Amino acid sequence: MFPRRKTGSLLAAFVFIATFWYFYNAPPSIQPYVDNFSGKLKPASTEPEKPLPTTLSSGEKSTAALKRPPSGYYPVESFISIPTGEPVKIAKLQHALETETSDTKAERLERQAAVKASFLHSWTGYKKHAWLKDEVTPVKAGFINSFSGWAATLVDALDTLWMMGLKDEFEDAIKALDEIDFSTTEAEDINVFETTIRYLGGFLGAYDISHQQYPKLLEKATEVGELLYGAFDTPNRMPVTRWKWKKAKLGEKQEASDSTLIAELGSLTLEFTRLSQLTNDPKYFDAIQRISDAIQKAQSHTHLPGMWAVMVNAAQLTFRDSSFTLGGMADSLYEYLPKQHMLLGGLTKQYQEMYELSMEPIKKHIFFKPMTPDNAEILVSGAVRASTTGDGELRVSKEAKGQHLGCFTGGMVGIGAKIFDRPEDLAIARKLVDGCIWAYNHTQTGIMPEIFQMMPCPDKGNCEWNETLWQSTIVGDYPDHSAPDSMTLEEKAKNAMKDQRLPAGFTDIMDRRYILRPEAIESVFIMYRLTGDKALQDAAWRMFNAIEKYTKTDIASAAIKDMTMEEPPKDNRMESFWLAETLKYFYAIFSDPDILDLDEFVL
Numbered sequence: 001m002f003p004r005r006k007t008g009s010l011l012a013a014f015v016f017i018a019t020f021w022y023f024y025n026a027p028p029s030i031q032p033y034v035d036n037f038s039g040k041l042k043p044a045s046t047e048p049e050k051p052l053p054t055t056l057s058s059g060e061k062s063t064a065a066l067k068r069p070p071s072g073y074y075p076v077e078s079f080i081s082i083p084t085g086e087p088v089k090i091a092k093l094q095h096a097l098e099t100e101t102s103d104t105k106a107e108r109l110e111r112q113a114a115v116k117a118s119f120l121h122s123w124t125g126y127k128k129h130a131w132l133k134d135e136v137t138p139v140k141a142g143f144i145n146s147f148s149g150w151a152a153t154l155v156d157a158l159d160t161l162w163m164m165g166l167k168d169e170f171e172d173a174i175k176a177l178d179e180i181d182f183s184t185t186e187a188e189d190i191n192v193f194e195t196t197i198r199y200l201g202g203f204l205g206a207y208d209i210s211h212q213q214y215p216k217l218l219e220k221a222t223e224v225g226e227l228l229y230g231a232f233d234t235p236n237r238m239p240v241t242r243w244k245w246k247k248a249k250l251g252e253k254q255e256a257s258d259s260t261l262i263a264e265l266g267s268l269t270l271e272f273t274r275l276s277q278l279t280n281d282p283k284y285f286d287a288i289q290r291i292s293d294a295i296q297k298a299q300s301h302t303h304l305p306g307m308w309a310v311m312v313n314a315a316q317l318t319f320r321d322s323s324f325t326l327g328g329m330a331d332s333l334y335e336y337l338p339k340q341h342m343l344l345g346g347l348t349k350q351y352q353e354m355y356e357l358s359m360e361p362i363k364k365h366i367f368f369k370p371m372t373p374d375n376a377e378i379l380v381s382g383a384v385r386a387s388t389t390g391d392g393e394l395r396v397s398k399e400a401k402g403q404h405l406g407c408f409t410g411g412m413v414g415i416g417a418k419i420f421d422r423p424e425d426l427a428i429a430r431k432l433v434d435g436c437i438w439a440y441n442h443t444q445t446g447i448m449p450e451i452f453q454m455m456p457c458p459d460k461g462n463c464e465w466n467e468t469l470w471q472s473t474i475v476g477d478y479p480d481h482s483a484p485d486s487m488t489l490e491e492k493a494k495n496a497m498k499d500q501r502l503p504a505g506f507t508d509i510m511d512r513r514y515i516l517r518p519e520a521i522e523s524v525f526i527m528y529r530l531t532g533d534k535a536l537q538d539a540a541w542r543m544f545n546a547i548e549k550y551t552k553t554d555i556a557s558a559a560i561k562d563m564t565m566e567e568p569p570k571d572n573r574m575e576s577f578w579l580a581e582t583l584k585y586f587y588a589i590f591s592d593p594d595i596l597d598l599d600e601f602v603l
């Protein structure tokens with residue numbers, strides 16, 4: 001079997017980077033787990049350090065680059081190579097689809113055309129107002145450069161253009177790639193993770209999906225890879241994830257950060273591996289394999305063994321943080337494990353072992369069943385704080401918080417169920433997917449919020465809706481101190497519900513935005529391909545219509561600020577994942593199964 005290829009930007013997952021949201025509170029009593037780096041490295045370069053020039057303008061690239069030894073200060077002596085051999089047989093993912101009647105086919109194609117029209121509307125807005133910039137601003141026509149100014153939307157959307165059969169648009173975009181200069185940027189820091197998933201993934205995905213006919217895509221991917229490789233020149237070869245590229249070019253020595261988001265460290269795997277596979281240059285794979293090895297080594301020594309917390313000290317490789325989630329800041333680390341297994345043709349068990357070890361605490365502590373008025377059989381991916389007491393006892397406090405970002409879990413667990421032969425997990429995956437559909441179903445706009453809270457069932461089995469409990473929870477969360485004593489709990493709850501615009505079942509909606517994210521439709525699409533259940537296409541159609549209704553502008557599509565309002569105000573942003581992922585999955589779920597075939601591509 002031909003090893004599965006990946007389509008880069010399809011696999012991009014997005015980390016919710018909001019430091020205000022994260023509170024570092026590792027209990028001080030705990031002995032840090034120190035994972036001493038054991039990789040084989042040359043001693044640090046002994047070349048005398050030259051005095052650094054004090055400034056570097058954007059154009060001044062070649063001279064400055066000379067200040068650094070050509071292979072860096074911490075060169076790798078022997079590269080870890082990609083496992084080779086005959087790929088092992090991996091279970092088929094796609095379910096055979098029933099034959100369609102002409103009516104269902106007509107309906108499906110109509111839906112598919114509506115998605116394509118939406119894509120073209122936003123793409124045209126981007127072309128007109130923001131060509132070669134990162135994003136079009138969809139409310140007030142203009143652009144912003146949010147990811148170093150290398151045309152993020154254009155690069156990220158390439159494979160969707162191809163997939164939708166927009167070949168002329170695709171070829172125009174390919175021609176424009178000559179204008180993108182990855183040797184410099186106006187930005188102070190380069191975000192290694194975002195650059196990897198949007199640019200490197202964008203090029204590689206487009207290269208593979210277009211049958212490797214456009215060599216320029218691989219050239220550009222290599223330029224990005226070459227650039228990013230500079231961020232790995234640190235004593236322990238862990239990358240500087242918010243990379244001060246100018247300082248590095250000027251020859252300053254660098255070290256990984258002591259507070260790195262685990263997703264930013266652990267989600268470079270697929271793109272770097274694919275780049276090594278396509279270029280036959282092992283250094284990219286070597287770079288990420290060192291990260292995977294370090295992460296695996298720590299896996300059983302965190303506060304919640306099996307999982308990794310959100311924050312890691314990448315310089316010391318200590319994992320002391322106590323905040324665990326599959327949501328933002330950790331998400332794609334987990335997502336990449338089964339995908340990396342597929343990309344490597346199953347030739348190493350490492351990623352399977354990591355995935356399987358992580359699933360135990362995840363199923364036990366992270367996925368929860370919420371109480372809902374319709375007693376829905378659903379699961380939501382939550383979060384926990386875990387700490388180990390002085391005498392080694394594990395203390396876990398669960399948070400019944402859901403995130404739109406956490407919706408990727410349905411697809412991940414579904415894929416894991418198939419490829420790792422864990423049939424009992426498929427029902428869990430379906431309930432996770434239904435949890436996201438439920439959240440879309442039950443809001444005023446038909447759109448799920450970014451972050452919300454529900455009431456967890458005491459256990460995952462039996463759990464009847466308790467109206468009194470819900471009322472007292474929201475009244476407790478939103479007390480009205482001016483309410484007369486005579487007011488009943490029910491009346492107070494009604495008022496709180498009205499003031500807060502809380503749909504029944506939610507106890508709080510902490511972040512009411514919808515920023516055009518893909519995770520929910522991604523999992524609905526994957527579950528559809530795994531099971532062939534047509535109800536999932538209908539769910540996707542409802543989601544698509546709700547999103548279209550509230551996010552469309554004259555120019556493109558815009559994030560909304562409050563999905564509980566009748567007329568949600570819009571934000572002047574359209575991130576590249578709208579065209580690169582969200583609309584791609586909406587399109588694919590209404591397409592023939594050979595479009596984004598899960599048995600051919602690692603998404």
Ligand SMILES: *[C@@H]1O[C@H](CO)[C@@H](O)[C@H](O)[C@H]1NC(C)=O
Pocket residue numbers: 034035036
């Ligand atoms: C790590 O290395 C230091 C210095 O070589 C040593 O003192 C320490 O015991 C090592 N820690 C572990 C966990 O191996």
Ligand SMILES: *[C@@H]1O[C@H](CO)[C@@H](O)[C@H](O)[C@H]1NC(C)=O
Pocket residue numbers: 376434435437438441
């Ligand atoms: C969502 O709504 C649809 C249509 O009303 C319904 O058929 C479906 O069962 C609902 N799904 C969930 C998980 O709430």
Ligand SMILES: *[C@@H]1O[C@H](CO)[C@@H](O)[C@H](O)[C@H]1NC(C)=O
Pocket residue numbers: 466467468469472
């Ligand atoms: C519902 O919740 C209330 C308030 O916590 C509690 O007193 C009551 O026993 C619960 N009812 C059931 C049937 O569990």
